[in-house]
Amino acid sequence: MSELFKYDQEREAASAAKVRALEALLIRKGVIGSDSVDAVLQHFEDVAGPFNGARIVARAWVDPAYKQRLIDDTPKAIAELNVAQGMDGAEGEHMAAVANGPGVHNLIICTLCSCYPWPVLGLPPYWYKDPVFRARGVREPRAVLREFGVPVADATEVKVWDSSAQIRWFVVPERPAGTEGLSEAALAALITPEAMMGVALVPPPALPAH
Secondary structure, three states: OOHHHOOOHHHHHHHHHHHHHHHHHHHHOOOOOOOHHHHHHHHHHHOOOHHHHHHHHHHHHHOHHHHHHHHHOHHHHHHHOOOOOOOOOOOOOOEEEEEOEOOEEEEEEOOOOOOOOHHHHOOOOHHHHOHHHHHHHHHOHHHHHHHOOOOOOOOOEEEEEEOOOOOEEEEEOOOOOOOOOOOHHHHHOOOOHHHHHOOOOOOOOOOOOO
16 A cells, blocks of 8 residues: 555554544434444444445356346346345435456546445445546546556556545456465455555466475
8 A cells, every 4th residue: 555545553552542432422322222322333333334346246156147237237236146235225315336357447436535445345444535636646646546556568558546425436346366276265366455445456367395
């Protein structure tokens, strides 16, 4: 990850303290129950998260017809896989997929705030919400990608997609070489949220130790 978008531990600790204070206040006022936050966290561990997106991308890698349906009508194609409930809930409305390929690389941002397809990518990271990332992602996407370790050739077109409450984008990254014999489950294990945001490439599988 780019050093420009990392945060020190003090900021993390300060944010966590604010969250705990707000949670305690809401519980004391009876707005939420004592187990409400745990229930939300459990939802993002078991129901809505990048494991859904990885499964969708892995299927697109092994099934070209499915990949085309995913690009043409993303919600309908996702529904084919019978993934966990909640795909159409908050932050999952109107999802749309775009695919990397020879000559094109896609980058997902949200210029207004931090709109993000939670059901397929999980919760957005800190840096995704940062005004610097959002502004630079539009103005100089190639420079931002280089800082994330994704050099893009001059001949490759970079497309920047702006998520909003009306449409939430995610990327089908390119399948890495050397994965031809892997199962869908093994392929899904290679796929990261960052790759589905366009700020990382999917690495080839590690070679077995000799």
